[in-house]
Amino acid sequence: MYSLLLNETVFLRIEGLRRNYGSVLALNSIDLTIQRGEFFSLLGPSGCGKTTLLRLIAGLDYPDAGQILLNGADLATQSADKRPINTVFQTYALFPHLTIYGNVAFGLRMRGVHKAEIKERVDRVMKLVEIESLASRKPNQLSGGQKQRVALARALVNEPQILLLDEPMAAIDLRLRKQLQTDLRALQQRLGITFIYVTHDQEEALLMSDRVAVMNAGRIEQIGAPRDIYERPQTEFVAGFLGSSNVLRGRRIHCNNQTFLECALGRLQLDLSSAGNNQNDAPIAVSIRAEQIQFTRNTTQPNSFTGKVTRIDYHGAITNLLLQIGNNKLLMSTKGNEGAELRTGFEVKVHLPSDALRVLTR
Amino acid sequence: MNTDSKRRERSALSTILSLLPGTTWLCLFMLAPLLVIVLISFCTRGDYGQVEHVFTFENYKRVAGYGTFGFDSVYPIILLRSIWLGACTVLLTAIAALPLAFVISKLPGKFRLLGLIIVVIPFWSNLLVRTFAWQMLLAPDSTLSRFAQWLHLVPSGTGLYPGSLAIYLCMVCDYLPFMILPVYASVEKLDWSLAEAAMDLGARGWPLFRHALLPQIRPGLLAGSALVFLPATGQFLIPDLLGGAKTVMLGNLLQQQFGQSRDWPFGSAIATLALLLLGAFLVLVRIVQGNRKVECE
Numbered sequence: 001m002y003s004l005l006l007n008e009t010v011f012l013r014i015e016g017l018r019r020n021y022g023s024v025l026a027l028n029s030i031d032l033t034i035q036r037g038e039f040f041s042l043l044g045p046s047g048c049g050k051t052t053l054l055r056l057i058a059g060l061d062y063p064d065a066g067q068i069l070l071n072g073a074d075l076a077t078q079s080a081d082k083r084p085i086n087t088v089f090q091t092y093a094l095f096p097h098l099t100i101y102g103n104v105a106f107g108l109r110m111r112g113v114h115k116a117e118i119k120e121r122v123d124r125v126m127k128l129v130e131i132e133s134l135a136s137r138k139p140n141q142l143s144g145g146q147k148q149r150v151a152l153a154r155a156l157v158n159e160p161q162i163l164l165l166d167e168p169m170a171a172i173d174l175r176l177r178k179q180l181q182t183d184l185r186a187l188q189q190r191l192g193i194t195f196i197y198v199t200h201d202q203e204e205a206l207l208m209s210d211r212v213a214v215m216n217a218g219r220i221e222q223i224g225a226p227r228d229i230y231e232r233p234q235t236e237f238v239a240g241f242l243g244s245s246n247v248l249r250g251r252r253i254h255c256n257n258q259t260f261l262e263c264a265l266g267r268l269q270l271d272l273s274s275a276g277n278n279q280n281d282a283p284i285a286v287s288i289r290a291e292q293i294q295f296t297r298n299t300t301q302p303n304s305f306t307g308k309v310t311r312i313d314y315h316g317a318i319t320n321l322l323l324q325i326g327n328n329k330l331l332m333s334t335k336g337n338e339g340a341e342l343r344t345g346f347e348v349k350v351h352l353p354s355d356a357l358r359v360l361t362r
Numbered sequence: 363m364n365t366d367s368k369r370r371e372r373s374a375l376s377t378i379l380s381l382l383p384g385t386t387w388l389c390l391f392m393l394a395p396l397l398v399i400v401l402i403s404f405c406t407r408g409d410y411g412q413v414e415h416v417f418t419f420e421n422y423k424r425v426a427g428y429g430t431f432g433f434d435s436v437y438p439i440i441l442l443r444s445i446w447l448g449a450c451t452v453l454l455t456a457i458a459a460l461p462l463a464f465v466i467s468k469l470p471g472k473f474r475l476l477g478l479i480i481v482v483i484p485f486w487s488n489l490l491v492r493t494f495a496w497q498m499l500l501a502p503d504s505t506l507s508r509f510a511q512w513l514h515l516v517p518s519g520t521g522l523y524p525g526s527l528a529i530y531l532c533m534v535c536d537y538l539p540f541m542i543l544p545v546y547a548s549v550e551k552l553d554w555s556l557a558e559a560a561m562d563l564g565a566r567g568w569p570l571f572r573h574a575l576l577p578q579i580r581p582g583l584l585a586g587s588a589l590v591f592l593p594a595t596g597q598f599l600i601p602d603l604l605g606g607a608k609t610v611m612l613g614n615l616l617q618q619q620f621g622q623s624r625d626w627p628f629g630s631a632i633a634t635l636a637l638l639l640l641g642a643f644l645v646l647v648r649i650v651q652g653n654r655k656v657e658c659e
Binding site: 058059060079080081082085086087089091093094095096097098106107110111154155158 | 553556558562563564565566569573574577
């Protein structure tokens with residue numbers, strides 16, 4: 001039945017979803033559309049409501065207002081056991097008294113699938129995630145990476161329309177995580193199942209997703225492709241949460257067909273495409289990524305400043321410099337050997353390219 | 363001799379010294395008397411009730427049902443009746459404790475402690491007093507009995523006491539704390555994400571409980587069962603006072619042998635056998651606890 005539906009355009013639409021716990025608003029009117037076959041990530045700091053949203057979609061919690069529509073049908077009245085949606089839990093939640101085979105077969109047994117079919121489907125999915133050799137083991141005999149695969153197999157064997165993943169990499173050590181991220185992305189593309197992936201790791205979200213929703217304090221700040229949200233942040237929160245950014249506040253000045261930001265640093269020339277409306281003297285905020293600030297020799301060039309290095313943080317591939325320009329601090333990232341000779345107290349000349357300055361909407 | 367091995371020797375010595383008082387106490391006042399009982403159970407009763415050191419299996423044969431006039435089922439039945447009483451009490455207290463433990467664990471903080479205190483409060487009064495209280499509560503002219511008469515559950519003029527209902531009511535009330543405390547301890551630290559996972563995979567109702575919750579509560583249930591079964595099997599006061607003193611239980615049979623009958627060897631044989639049976643039950647609990655069956659269908 002599910003495989004038949006998969007051929008049509010399945011998608012999930014969320015409208016005005018709200019959830020509060022007592023006086024705490026965990027989700028504040030969420031609107032979201034997710035396409036069939038999409039790898040969609042919910043990215044945000046802990047407590048931003050991303051897990052709450054996932055639980056509402058899974059049916060493990062119910063909204064106070066709003067709708068969750070799958071193929072146009074409202075899911076809100078269905079309990080978790082009836083929804084064609086499965087979850088990979090953060091702690092994996094494998095049944096400790098069942099073998100790996102028993103764990104993977106659980107969903108099919110609960111749905112009363114015929115024994116021979118269960119065997120066939122479980123074998124197939126266990127081969128898919130390469131855990132066929134673990135069939136007779138118990139969960140407490142597995143490593144973190146193996147447990148994750150079992151949790152994945154246990155959910156996938158039901159052929160869900162949507163697979164929800166709640167920070168599945170949290171318990172995996174860093175080196176293995178990179179490999180599993182690529183594997184998971186490849187698996188998703190091969191199966192074509194819609195994945196909704198919750199994470200607080202921006203790198204992970206950028207690496208794996210088709211689209212990312214950045215969440216903060218129960219709201220969605222921005223939705224877009226990874227490149228979109230990284231390079232064109234719309235809000236101060238997104239600019240600050242992804243990578244390292246500087247936010248400059250000031251007033252918009254418009255003269256000679258050019259738009260400027262008048263701020264504490266001085267007058268910065270903005271790119272017209274990102275300058276928005278032409279209203280003069282309006283308060284605006286502009287972000288620039290630390291790695292987009294460049295060294296320059298030419299101080300007569302617009303958007304160039306002289307500053308003093310007050311701190312140097314060496315990270316290997318990059319080095320972060322904290323610059324003092326007048327009374328302002330600016331964070332700058334350099335790659336490789338660039339600026340290796342710098343010491344604190346040195347004076348440097350930097351350039352803020354106007355196409356790297358992004359006007360934030362709020 | 364180097365200092366390291368000296369230190370090790372000293373720590374070994376202090377371990378032995380610290381274990382000595384408890385071990386001595388147990389050996390002198392528990393193991394030794396038990397051993398004496400086992401020895402006496404192979405002796406013969408003299409004509410005046412004295413213990414004569416003549417080796418015999420006669421006492422065990424009597425318990426097993428070899429009477430003077432062929433098979434006599436009276437003692438095996440007493441033994442079985444006591445085990446039955448213990449087993450029923452375990453079952454009833456488990457059924458009562460499970461929902462109660464869930465309800466209490468879901469209460470807000472301060473009410474949780476209150477709930478547990480209420481469950482344990484009956485413990486603070488004497489067993490005898492509690493049992494007499496049930497006699498009054500279930501007497502023919504009590505409110506409860508009148509209500510039962512009005513519902514035609516019992517003929518008019520008769521009470522709910524004496525009878526098996528009264529026995530089991532009192533047994534459950536008396537042994538519930540032994541069951542609920544270990545069960546509550548395991549319910550309180552339940553990992554509910556397993557229940558959510560089971561629900562997510564399409565389970566609800568009994569399968570949900572069976573696969574997601576029961577494996578986690580099982581250790582508590584088994585510990586509670588052992589705590590209830592052992593004293594409930596030896597219980598004779600409650601069946602005596604609430605059952606109308608018509609049935610002999612393991613407890614009063616034992617007491618009789620060492621009291622009125624003055625047949626210590628026979629009493630010792632009963633005690634040894636009962637001890638073995640209860641020990642076997644504990645071993646069984648351990649096995650169930652240790653071997654989680656591999657469930658793979």
